[in-house]
Amino acid sequence: MPASKEFGARAYHLSQVRGPLCAGIDPHGALLQYWGLDDDLDGAERFCMTLVEALTEHVAFVKPQSAFFERFGSGGIALLERVIAESRRAGALVILDVKRGDIGSTMAAYAQAYLDPASSLAVDAITVSPFLGTGSLQPAFDLASAHGKGVFVLARTSNPEGKQVQKARRLDGKSVAQGVIDEVNEHNRDAEPMGSFGIVVGATIGACATEGDARLRESTYGITHTTVSQRDSAHDLSQFNGPILVPGMGTQGGRPSDLPRVLGPAMNFAIPSYSRQIAQPGPAAASIRTAVEALQEECRAAMGE
């Protein structure tokens, strides 16, 4: 069977083979020091290339966070290009965490930078922020569709401050997070095995949809839901048909056992993502790989695979 051109299908199939885990590549100052490296470009290069060598032939996804590269200026961007190229060459899908979001005309330029295969920073998918309105992200959705790339839109972030905005109710009664989830999901309609347009849901948040919330949605929108008690009223993922990036695993407190509670029936689409924790056993590449294999198994078991 020829490899699918669509990000959603490629992500689905590769995670079946390699497991669902995403390895974050964040050359964090504290981690460089912990590895006995200087917090400079050379140190960042040693750190990143060790993780690339240890992991990119084994995991389905890697997620470099752009800020940790940008802090070293043009040399950092060159290092990011190398991380992207070598990870993709090893068969991993690269999700670049850039959290971009702007008016449509500027968003088109961001999309060109990361989703146009002609760019030296082209990746398989990016993270974007919807707080100028999910519709302002349309240029990224369009370019992603044209080139078989993916987009992950922030919906319920892992940080404690996020809920003030994301759980707020819109004029139509939906939470801001639910509005984002539903608007992104429009782009995944009829896609199989799943669409290419994902969301970001932190592992550290409360669980999904209360019975009360489901009743409200049922009476407001006529949608019926399977409900589980003690769930977070801000989001319901039961209809979502795309990849769900789940950061906040490990260092921020998220555990594989949280995945069913946080994601409910959408758990099969989860991409649990660890950054700092996977670098902790370093700098020996073999120790990093062994620890990631153990986390991979824990995630698979929690997801019932």
Ligand SMILES: O=C(O)c1cc(=O)[nH]c(=O)n1[C@@H]1O[C@H](COP(=O)(O)O)[C@@H](O)[C@H]1O
């Ligand atoms: O989009 C993200 O990846 C992201 C969203 C979110 O809600 N929370 C979150 O921590 N992240 C990113 O995920 C990584 C988490 O790092 P660790 O806490 O070290 O695993 C960082 O690169 C964050 O920028």
